[in-house]
Amino acid sequence: MQRFDALVVGAGPAGSTAAYRLAAAGASVLLVDKARFPRDKPCGGGLTTRAVRMLPFSVEPVVEDIVHTFELRLGYGKSFERTSEQPLCLMTQRRRLDHFLARKAQEAGADFRDGVRVELGEELRVDGEPVLADVIVGADGANGITSRVAGAELGYGVALEGNAPLDRRYRGKLVLELGVVPGGYGWVFPKGDHANFGVGGWESEGPRLREHLRRLCEQHGVDAAELTDLRGYRLPFRRASSTVASTKLLLVGDAAGLVDPLSGDGMYEAFVSAKLAAEAVLSGDLDAYAQRVLAELGPLHAASWTAKYALDRFPRLTFAIARAPLAWSVIARLVRGELKDPSAARGLSRAPLRALDALGRLAAA
Numbered sequence: 001m002q003r004f005d006a007l008v009v010g011a012g013p014a015g016s017t018a019a020y021r022l023a024a025a026g027a028s029v030l031l032v033d034k035a036r037f038p039r040d041k042p043c044g045g046g047l048t049t050r051a052v053r054m055l056p057f058s059v060e061p062v063v064e065d066i067v068h069t070f071e072l073r074l075g076y077g078k079s080f081e082r083t084s085e086q087p088l089c090l091m092t093q094r095r096r097l098d099h100f101l102a103r104k105a106q107e108a109g110a111d112f113r114d115g116v117r118v119e120l121g122e123e124l125r126v127d128g129e130p131v132l133a134d135v136i137v138g139a140d141g142a143n144g145i146t147s148r149v150a151g152a153e154l155g156y157g158v159a160l161e162g163n164a165p166l167d168r169r170y171r172g173k174l175v176l177e178l179g180v181v182p183g184g185y186g187w188v189f190p191k192g193d194h195a196n197f198g199v200g201g202w203e204s205e206g207p208r209l210r211e212h213l214r215r216l217c218e219q220h221g222v223d224a225a226e227l228t229d230l231r232g233y234r235l236p237f238r239r240a241s242s243t244v245a246s247t248k249l250l251l252v253g254d255a256a257g258l259v260d261p262l263s264g265d266g267m268y269e270a271f272v273s274a275k276l277a278a279e280a281v282l283s284g285d286l287d288a289y290a291q292r293v294l295a296e297l298g299p300l301h302a303a304s305w306t307a308k309y310a311l312d313r314f315p316r317l318t319f320a321i322a323r324a325p326l327a328w329s330v331i332a333r334l335v336r337g338e339l340k341d342p343s344a345a346r347g348l349s350r351a352p353l354r355a356l357d358a359l360g361r362l363a364a365a
């Protein structure tokens with residue numbers, strides 16, 4: 001029977017980077033995915049600089065655009081732009097990014113098997129063959145099996161996205177349409193030869209997502225009926241009491257429900273949790289993992305929930321706060337990973353954050 005130090009279930013951003021870090025440190029790793037690679041994953045494919053900083057290698061070969069400008073819009077009306085000299089976001093396609101990350105794990109020494117079936121019963125089985133592993137890293141995303149095995153309690157948002165030919169006006173720019181989808185927003189992301197149009201919000205918005213997407217496209221002069229690769233998917237948010245680990249099983253990324261509640265981004269969290277899981281496995285201190293993940297991401301996500309409630313209930317006021325001159329330096333530093341979470345901001349830039357916090361508390365009351 002084959003024996004591994006770690007079995008990583010799922011080769012998305014979380015699983016592949018966990019496998020890379022473990023294999024690069026000399027651990028024997030089996031990385032498995034039920035899909036055949038290259039495979040796609042419904043996602044905007046936007047890697048914030050904050051996320052990129054967490055990667056142990058460059059992803060330059062799969063970057064299709066570099067975003068320096070954010071255009072924030074409200075209710076398909078008012079808008080403003082802010083620009084950063086340093087990049088804010090790298091645009092990728094998940095089909096390419098995830099294949100690249102899985103190959104990196106393989107090159108580092110992980111045994112990567114795609115298109116396989118995993119059973120996590122009394123005995124671990126991969127395609128029917130029993131395997132032994134000291135630890136399982138659960139990286140199988142929002143619809144996987146490991147979060148159920150660990151007993152995680154997750155809530156969900158939903159999102160729908162598709163692609164249209166690129167209008168050059170979106171080059172180097174990311175457009176966020178606020179106040180148009182309850183519990184979320186609409187976006188336009190530039191890629192190599194196309195733009196990605198998407199909408200996401202509360203789970204209850206599921207039946208209305210197509211209509212939200214049609215409206216977004218219409219506002220940008222695109223025929224929604226012509227979108228290609230139209231796909232919907234769930235965004236998992238961990239409940240405050242939810243576990244991120246059980247005996248010999250560490251949940252990472254979406255399997256742990258670590259998506260940012262405000263932005264709906266999850267790749268930063270996937271990379272952070274993968275790094276912490278790999279460190280826990282390598283040090284032999286699995287018990288430290290849960291506490292470290294919550295310490296690292298808890299304050300950021302708490303602030304994101306507050307801002308999400310504020311945006312949902314008071315979109316105009318929240319938009320006005322985001323537009324305030326002092327707010328941009330905080331937003332840009334958060335996106336670039338120079339600020340760990342809003343509470344780390346100092347000086348005058350705290351003023352818009354205090355206002356947002358007060359609004360959010362009022363909205364949640």
Ligand SMILES: Cc1cc2nc3c(=O)[nH]c(=O)nc-3n(C[C@H](O)[C@H](O)[C@H](O)COP(=O)(O)OP(=O)(O)OC[C@H]3O[C@@H](n4cnc5c(N)ncnc54)[C@H](O)[C@@H]3O)c2cc1C
Binds near residue numbers: 009
């Ligand atoms: C529409 C949409 C847009 C988004 N846009 C962005 C964005 O622009 N930027 C951002 O940072 N985040 C974005 N997100 C969130 C982001 O996609 C996720 O947070 C991210 O993919 C999480 O990575 P992961 O590795 O945890 O899981 P996943 O990427 O979901 O990977 C899980 C892997 O596990 C495999 N798997 C599942 N079940 C099994 C099983 N039983 N056995 C073996 N393998 C299994 C799957 O095939 C998959 O390869 C978006 C999400 C949605 C839905």
